[in-house]
Structures are given as C-alpha cells and as structure tokens.
Amino acid sequence: MKVYTLADYAGMDTEPEILFWVGCAGSFDPRAQKITQSLVKILHHAGIKYAVLGNEESCTGDPARRSGNEFIFQMMALQNIEVLNMYKVNKIVTACPHCFNTLKNEYPELGGNYDVVHHTTLIQQLIDEGKISIEGGAFQGKTIAYHDSCYLGRVNNIYEAPRDILNKLDGDLKEAPRNRTKGFCCGAGGAQVFKEEENSTTDTKVNHERVGELLETKPDIIAANCPYCILMMNDGIKAKGKDEDVMVYDISELIVQANKW
Amino acid sequence: MVQQIIFLALLGLVSFLAFKSYRHIYKSIMLGKGMVISGDSGARWKNVFLVAFGQKKMFTRFIPAMLHLFIYVAFLFTQIELVEIIIDGVLGRHRFFASALGGLYTLIINSIEFLSLGALISTIIFLWRRNMLKVPRLVMPEMKGWPTLDANYILIAEIVLITAIFTMNGCDSLLQKLDPSHYPDTGHLAISSIVGNVFFAGLSESTLHFLERAGWWLHIIVVFGFLLYLPISKHLHILLAFPNVFYAKLTSRGEMSNMPEIMNEVKSMMGLGDAGEEEPPMTEELPDFGCKDIFDLSWKNILDAYTCTECGRCSSVCPASQTGKKLSPRKVMMDIRDRTTEVAAALKEKNYDKTAYDDGKSLFDYISEEELFACTTCNACVEACPVMINPLEPILELRRYKILTESAGPGDWLPMFTALENTGSVWQMPNERFDWAKPLEEAEEG
Numbered sequence: 001m002k003v004y005t006l007a008d009y010a011g012m013d014t015e016p017e018i019l020f021w022v023g024c025a026g027s028f029d030p031r032a033q034k035i036t037q038s039l040v041k042i043l044h045h046a047g048i049k050y051a052v053l054g055n056e057e058s059c060t061g062d063p064a065r066r067s068g069n070e071f072i073f074q075m076m077a078l079q080n081i082e083v084l085n086m087y088k089v090n091k092i093v094t095a096c097p098h099c100f101n102t103l104k105n106e107y108p109e110l111g112g113n114y115d116v117v118h119h120t121t122l123i124q125q126l127i128d129e130g131k132i133s134i135e136g137g138a139f140q141g142k143t144i145a146y147h148d149s150c151y152l153g154r155v156n157n158i159y160e161a162p163r164d165i166l167n168k169l170d171g172d173l174k175e176a177p178r179n180r181t182k183g184f185c186c187g188a189g190g191a192q193v194f195k196e197e198e199n200s201t202t203d204t205k206v207n208h209e210r211v212g213e214l215l216e217t218k219p220d221i222i223a224a225n226c227p228y229c230i231l232m233m234n235d236g237i238k239a240k241g242k243d244e245d246v247m248v249y250d251i252s253e254l255i256v257q258a259n260k261w
Numbered sequence: 262m263v264q265q266i267i268f269l270a271l272l273g274l275v276s277f278l279a280f281k282s283y284r285h286i287y288k289s290i291m292l293g294k295g296m297v298i299s300g301d302s303g304a305r306w307k308n309v310f311l312v313a314f315g316q317k318k319m320f321t322r323f324i325p326a327m328l329h330l331f332i333y334v335a336f337l338f339t340q341i342e343l344v345e346i347i348i349d350g351v352l353g354r355h356r357f358f359a360s361a362l363g364g365l366y367t368l369i370i371n372s373i374e375f376l377s378l379g380a381l382i383s384t385i386i387f388l389w390r391r392n393m394l395k396v397p398r399l400v401m402p403e404m405k406g407w408p409t410l411d412a413n414y415i416l417i418a419e420i421v422l423i424t425a426i427f428t429m430n431g432c433d434s435l436l437q438k439l440d441p442s443h444y445p446d447t448g449h450l451a452i453s454s455i456v457g458n459v460f461f462a463g464l465s466e467s468t469l470h471f472l473e474r475a476g477w478w479l480h481i482i483v484v485f486g487f488l489l490y491l492p493i494s495k496h497l498h499i500l501l502a503f504p505n506v507f508y509a510k511l512t513s514r515g516e517m518s519n520m521p522e523i524m525n526e527v528k529s530m531m532g533l534g535d536a537g538e539e540e541p542p543m544t545e546e547l548p549d550f551g552c553k554d555i556f557d558l559s560w561k562n563i564l565d566a567y568t569c570t571e572c573g574r575c576s577s578v579c580p581a582s583q584t585g586k587k588l589s590p591r592k593v594m595m596d597i598r599d600r601t602t603e604v605a606a607a608l609k610e611k612n613y614d615k616t617a618y619d620d621g622k623s624l625f626d627y628i629s630e631e632e633l634f635a636c637t638t639c640n641a642c643v644e645a646c647p648v649m650i651n652p653l654e655p656i657l658e659l660r661r662y663k664i665l666t667e668s669a670g671p672g673d674w675l676p677m678f679t680a681l682e683n684t685g686s687v688w689q690m691p692n693e694r695f696d697w698a699k700p701l702e703e704a705e706e707g
Binding site: 188195 | 520527530578583584585586587588634636638640657660663664670671676678681685686687688692695697698700704
C-alpha cells in the first residue's frame with residue numbers, strides 16, 4: 001500500500017480529496033503508529049483519495065500552547081499553516097483530537113482556514129454512505145467500554161459519532177460511569193503526558209483512576225478516539241496487572257479488525 | 262409616624278451604604294484588563310434566559326438543583342412582597358397591595374408562602390448537607406474557616422427571614438378578624454392561617470400586634486442586612502450570575518486566546534512579517550507575557566471570581582482535584598477574588614488608580630506552581646459551572662507568565678520544548694516522521 005504525500009500529488013495531474021494529518025503520536029509512537037496504519041487502510045478501502053504531509057508535517061503546537069509556551073506554539077502553527085496554504089489544502093482528517101482541536105479552532109485566527117474532521121466523524125460518514133461496511137463476527141460476545149476523550153467530547157461536542165460506529169460492531173457497548181459531558185480525563189492533556197504528575201495526597205494517578213472506573217464495566221476492550229488516551233489507558237491497565245485481559249484500541253483499529261484488513 | 266421616620270432613615274442609610282459597597286465591587290472588577298466583549302447578543306440573551314434565569318446547568322445534579330430552585334423561586338416571588346413592605350414602610354400603610362389587588366393578592370401571598378415553606382425545608386437540608394452529611398465538595402480544604410461560615414450565615418439568615426414572614430403573616434391572619442379596619446382582608450392564607458392558629462391563637466391583640474410588627478421589621482432588617490452583606494459574601498452570585506452568563510465566552514472552548522505580540526514576533530523571525538510592519542526596536546525591554554497579578558487578567562476573569570458561589574462542582578469533576586493533587590479550580594477562583602479584594606482595598610483611597618501599584622505581592626502568593634501545572638486542560642470545570650465561570654482561562658494565563666516571562670515550570674517539559682524547536686515533533690527521534698508508512702509499503706511488496 002503506497003502512501004502518497006502532498007508533494008507526490010503536486011507532481012501528478014490530480015489532487016487528493018483530503019489530507020490525513022498524522023500528528024506526533026501517530027508518526028512516532030509505536031503503539032499509535034498502528035492507529036495511523038488502520039486509518040490509512042480504512043481510507044484505502046473506502047476508495048478515498050488522500051495524502052499525508054510526511055516529513056513536511058510538524059506538531060500542531062497544542063502541547064506547547066497549553067503548557068504556556070506560546071512562542072513555540074506560534075513557531076509550529078505558522079510553519080504548518082505556511083505549508084498547508086502552499087498546498088492549498090481544504091479538507092483535513094486526523095486521528096488525534098488534540099491536532100483536530102488546534103487545526104479546527106486555533107489555526108483560523110492565525111490565517112489557516114480548513115475544513116477539519118476527526119476520523120470518527122469521517123468513518124461514520126463513510127459507513128453511512130456505504131463506502132465501507134463492517135463485517136460481523138469479530139466482536140461477538142465481547143464487551144466494549146467507550147472512553148470519551150476531552151478534546152473530542154467536552155471541547156468539541158462530538159459524542160455520538162464514535163458511539164454510532166461502536167454500536168455497529170456486534171459487541172456489547174458499555175458506558176463508563178462518567179461519560180459524555182462528564183467523561184473523566186485520561187490525564188494526558190495540557191501537556192501532562194510529557195511530565196510526571198504532581199504529588200497526590202491519595203497517591204493516585206489520573207489514568208489509574210480512569211482505568212479503574214472503566215474496568216468496573218468488565219470490558220474485554222476499551223475503545224478510545226485519541227492516541228494519548230490510548231497510551232495512558234495502556235499504562236494504567238499494565239499498572240493494574242490487567243494487560244493480559246483487557247485490550248485498548250482506537251475505533252479505527254476495531255473497524256480494521258472486524259474487516260480483517 | 263415614628264415607625265415611618267425610622268423606616269425612611271434606615272432605607273436612606275442602607276441605600277447609601279449599598280451604593281458605596283456595590284460601587285466598590287464594580288471598581289474592583291474593573292481593575293482587570295479592559296477588553297471588549299461583543300458578538301451575537303441573541304446567543305448571550307439565550308444563555309441568560311436558559312442558564313442564569315432558567316438554571317439549566319444546575320440540573321446536571323437533580324437533587325441539589327431542586328432544593329436550590331425552591332430557594333431561588335421563593336426569592337424571586339418574595340420580591341413582590343418586598344416592594345409592598347417598602348411602600349408600606351414609606352407611606353405608613355399596611356398591606357398596600359391587599360385592597361388594590363383583591364383575589365390576585367391572595368394568590369400571590371399564598372404562592373410566596375408555599376415557596377417559602379419549600380425554601381425553609383431546602384435550607385435545612387442544605388445545612389444538613391454541609392455540616393452533618395459533609396458532601397465532599399463542600400468540605401474541601403479551601404472551604405475551611407470563612408467560606409464555611411459565610412455559607413452557614415446565609416442559610417441561617419434565610420431561616421430567620423422565613424420565620425419572620427410566617428410570624429408576620431400568622432399574626433396578621435388572626436388580627437384581620439380582631440381589627441379589620443387596620444388589617445385589610447388578604448383572603449384565606451393556607452399556611453399562615455395554620456401557623457397563626459397553632460402558635461399565636463389566644464394571645465392578646467396587643468401581643469399579636471407587637472409580634473406582627475416584630476416580624477415585619479425583622480423581615481426588612483434581614484433583607485437590608487443581606488443587601489449589605491452580599492458584597493463581602495460568596496452569595497453575590499444571586500446578582501452577578503446574570504451579567505456573568507451574558508458575557509460568557511461564545512467561541513469554541515478549544516480556542517485559547519491568541520497572543521498577537523508573540524505571533525508577530527515569530528512571523529518576523531520566520532520572514533513572514535506583513536510588509537510595512539515596523540519591527541520593535543531591539544533595545545526595548547522584553548515585555549511581560551501572561552498574567553502575574555489581577556491587573557493582567559481580563560475584567561471578565563475577575564467578574565468570574567466575584568460570581569463564584571463556591572459550590573465546588575468544578576473541583577468535584579477536576580481530574581487533578583479528584584486524584585489528590587493540590588489544584589482545585591474553585592480555589593483558583595477564590596484566590597483571584599481574595600487577591601482582588603486585597604488590592605482594591607488598598608487602591609480605594611487612590612480612586613482605584615492602578616498605575617504603579619506595587620505591594621510586593623502577586624497572584625503567585627496565592628496560587629502555587631504545583632497547582633497551575635497539574636491542570637490537564639480537560640475543560641471539566643468549565644463544563645460543570647452552573648454560572649459559566651471559566652477557571653481554565655486564568656490557569657493558562659498564569660502558566661504563560663511562568664513559562665514565557667520567568668522561564669520557570671516543570672523541568673520535564675524542557676526536552677519537549679527542545680524537541681519541538683529542533684525537530685518539530687514532541688519527541689526527539691532518530692527516525693523520520695514519515696517512517697510509519699514503511700511497514701504498509703513493505704507489506705505490499707512482500
């Protein structure tokens with residue numbers, strides 16, 4: 001499967017329909033790379049003409065901005081916007097809610113105006129349009145607990161698209177006790193994932209708290225929509241010694257598994 | 262006549278003191294940075310109607326929302342009676358509206374009585390929740406001392422107020438039969454006729470008259486006291502919730518405020534500067550970025566702080582607070598208010614002129630780095646606030662000061678900053694960004 005960049009397309013007579021924004025986690029983290037590869041497979045099977053930026057992509061700047069480092073945020077953002085505008089990008093899909101939020105809500109003020117969708121929204125559309133279908137069987141008898149990421153859910157009000165997709169799998173979808181607007185953070189946002197947590201009077205980590213709550217639903221699978229949530233969940237599950245019993249997947253990975261792509 | 266004079270004197274004094282202290286609150290809030298809040302007044306009024314007036318966000322927690330609703334609606338309705346009390350007090354009349362409104366008056370007073378009974382029950386349950394049940398969000402560390410006293414004072418004052426209303430109306434219902442010329446017919450009052458018969462039946466007419474007056478005066482004194490107490494209390498939310506909701510941010514939660522001065526600096530560094538834009542002279546001292554003290558916050562941030570009624574819904578959903586970290590969004594709002602109160606008190610004599618104000622302190626004497634850097638920016642606090650306070654905004658502005666102006670903050674972040682500057686990625690990696698595609702391409706070849 002050949003993945004084309006916008007630079008590749010520039011040398012062809014045709015233009016891609018959509019840019020797949022991969023993000024740092026999706027590019028470098030071995031676990032998150034699997035999510036990137038899954039989304040590529042989905043786009044491929046749906047017959048969507050997509051491209052990536054490849055080595056021309058940088059961090060959107062979200063963790064820099066939220067840590068308080070506006071200088072580095074502006075450096076990242078302005079550089080990305082220059083590249084995106086040079087290629088006349090209109091539509092972007094990304095599997096990272098943090099990239100999604102910054103591209104969608106923060107780039108316009110800096111001169112970057114794009115139609116940005118999160119991959120769960122796009123996947124739901126592809127299913128609705130009949131461009132991809134979900135084979136039954138893979139998740140029969142499995143319990144799937146869904147975790148709302150903050151930046152898709154509370155920040156951007158997307159609660160239903162991921163659930164609609166999960167409901168199409170033949171597993172049993174379970175809600176966490178705290179879900180939707182009350183969804184509990186995995187602990188990664190605001191650049192927390194890049195530092196140790198502050199001291200806790202109860203010696204509790206945010207991801208352990210969240211994983212504990214999700215495990216109450218006795219899931220076989222925890223489904224999420226954010227590579228950083230997935231890193232935090234995996235870490236929490238390992239700490240609780242449950243990594244043999246419970247798997248954490250991105251929604252795109254579940255589609256790929258169902259269809260054995 | 263004597264009562265009339267005393268009432269007028271008291272009304273004048275209270276009005277004067279109230280004007281002074283509410284003006285002080287206004288000036289305190291305006292110590293924040295000037296900023297124009299505009300855009301879609303339709304959406305803003307809709308928020309006022311649904312969220313402030315309609316209490317929409319309260320109902321994510323049904324039981325406290327219902328209890329609060331009783332007190333709130335009783336408070337709104339009682340204003341009708343309060344207007345009558347003021348008219349009666351000024352004109353030396355008794356139940357001015359009774360003869361004018363007839364049957365409608367009976368309906369209004371009966372409604373107020375039922376709502377007051379509901380409010381009384383709610384108030385007692387609230388006292389119990391705070392002091393006996395100790396609902397976790399109501400007994401967190403920042404609630405020790407004054408905040409807990411403040412909350413209890415208000416609840417106790419509420420009980421005194423309702424007792425006064427029922428004493429007044431209970432005695433009145435008996436006096437209407439004994440002295441109809443002075444006590445106009447209010448129609449049958451369901452609750453106070455029972456109160457009258459149970460507590461006051463058999464008392465002499467002069468005792469009843471005294472108790473009725475005592476209830477009337479106690480009612481208005483509690484109201485006046487309440488009016489003057491509000492500016493130093495968390496209870497100011499009953500007034501400020503409305504403007505605070507009106508001015509709440511309408512744009513996406515996900516958009517942090519842009520810093521144009523840094524954007525322009527970076528643009529000129531990258532050679533993207535708009536033509537004709539002058540570069541700042543190199544000798545100029547580096548400006549401060551972010552917020553260090555209340556003067557750097559927007560007036561809306563300070564309005565948020567004065568609107569906060571310390572219910573703690575924010576902290577009860579905060580991932581940091583809930584996992585034993587020092588950060589509590591409610592405390593941040595309380596700290597901003599406390600610091601503003603401190604500064605405003607010092608500036609009162611200087612006509613609130615904030616130029617060159619320096620007491621050697623700042624918000625960082627109230628809020629520590631440990632608190633600021635524990636925030637995951639998950640927006641749970643923003644979502645939870647029933648009066649649309651945004652605790653996240655000041656937290657992030659204070660972070661900006663620490664990182665940009667002081668170059669402080671967690672050392673763990675330095676490798677991330679360096680990696681971003683050098684490689685454009687959050688991790689410094691030996692491989693290339695696009696390497697993730699290799700297995701896909703190899704799979705095809707293989």
